[in-house]
Amino acid sequence: QVQLVESGGGLVQPGGSLRLSCAASGSIVSFKVMGWYRQAAGKERELVAQITRADASDASTDYAGSVKGRFTISGDNAKRTWHLEMPNLAPDAPAVYSCSSRLAHRGTWPSAAPYWGLGTQVTVSS
Secondary structure: OEEEEEEEOOOOOOOEEEEEEEEEEEEEEEEEEEEEEEEOOOOOEEEEEEEEEEOOOOOOEEEEOOOOOOOOEEEEEEEEEEEEEOOOOOOOOEEEEEEEEEEEEOOOOOEEEEEEEEOEEEEEEO
């Protein structure tokens, strides 16, 4: 019923930029939280950034300490998309970035539940 699909990952040189996008489809009624997580081989999945109530005047964002001030998350409830801007990337181990959302669809509204995309690989290397 609900599907999240990431795009925008790939191989980029140090100092380069990537813009990840997530597109949601299905009988979605509302988004509570839109987020991005990443997981490198041998490590636990970690929250990179999330935005709560993206279209509200009191929308709020949270970032991992390692990316705060560098990455920017944005979301558009009407378009059912959210993005992660990652400028000036530093060399790092390859990681799979997955989008996630806590959302309500017709089968669960007003309750919300988490949904995940399959992920997109990001590699920063020369």
